[in-house]
Amino acid sequence: MTSDPNFNPIARPYRWLEYLTLGRALERCRLHFLPALLNRKKALVMGDGDGRFLAALLASNPHIHVDAVDISATMLQLLSKRCEVNAARLKTHHTSALTFAPIGPYDLVVTHFFLDCLTQSDLETLIARITPALAPDALWLVSDFRIPQGPMHLPAHIVVRSLYLAFRIITGLRTVRLPDHATPLTQTGLTRIAHHYSLAGLLTTELWQCKPRPIALAPP
Structure with a gap:
């Protein structure tokens, strides 16, 4: 990206702005598949904002260790405070996800309402960067906005465009349309x-899983 957005100004009021605009719909979306994550051991969580999902993940799974990546220092401060009771199992990284060096193997990746902040090319770069660090049975949990077909197509389009405009004004986010995450995830060997x-x-909230990798056999 030519310039990184600044999410610091929106970090502290973000929770209440979210509740004001969409109620607890995004929160329910983030937590929908939480019961499916209870046997995960090492997670990479990118762009979790103020850490509400991460706090729930750490509380529900006492064995998981997490690398949390965010470009916003203020978001990471809020996340760390919310997760302080489980701080020993959390490592925060104040950097762009596009430059973060994965230190897997991860059996879980979480991107809740984060991929929609990326351009298509940046999203493809990110997926290509992360997938080599995944365990063979890894899960990738994605939550995002979508524009459905049918009667909701136009209302959803208006909502999404309005959100992009608001984030552009407040944070300098340059992305203007939802990227396609399904195609590059599929191309790198994951299945929804x-x-x-x-x-x-x-x-939408989706669970993607890596296909088991073939075992390399020594030549006879």
């Missing part, structure tokens, strides 16, 4: 194994 739509299809 579950999904859940909410708000008439405006929101």
